[in-house]
């Protein structure tokens with residue numbers, strides 16, 4: 001399934017459900033939770049959601065607010081090794097299931113998330 005098909009399958013609502021379910025877990029997670037700025041969980045969720053709407057739906061709000069994603073550079077200040085990468089992907093897998101993303105779209109998304117997460121590794 002390509003990006004456009006994923007977008008058609010789940011829409012902005014689907015990405016909203018995923019981002020919500022993901023940060024609900026990150027907040028409580030002993031590995032990832034402490035890496036995030038305290039007290040800005042709504043902001044973090046909005047940035048991830050905005051990025052995904054841009055990446056899959058071409059919705060430009062994220063880029064207008066934050067500029068070009070430059071995700072690898074933006075993640076440099078955070079120590080991301082295999083442990084952090086694996087936990088991120090694990091929690092995202094749970095979030096995608098909770099969000100009831102249909103099978104093929106879920107598979108395409110998890111392939112994308114696993115690739116980007118590995119690319120973020122900087123330690």
Ligand code: HEM
Nearest residue numbers: 035036044047048051066074078080084085088116117120
């Ligand atoms: C590999 C493990 C990862 C860790 C430990 C991690 C951690 C973080 C942290 C600590 C922040 C800063 C807090 C914030 O701005 O809300 C952040 C920002 C962000 N992350 Fe990640 N991240 C990971 C992977 C990913 C992946 C795979 C994606 C996308 C597919 C992603 C997308 C984003 C976005 C869009 C932002 C906000 C960037 C901005 O506009 O400033 N992250 N991440």
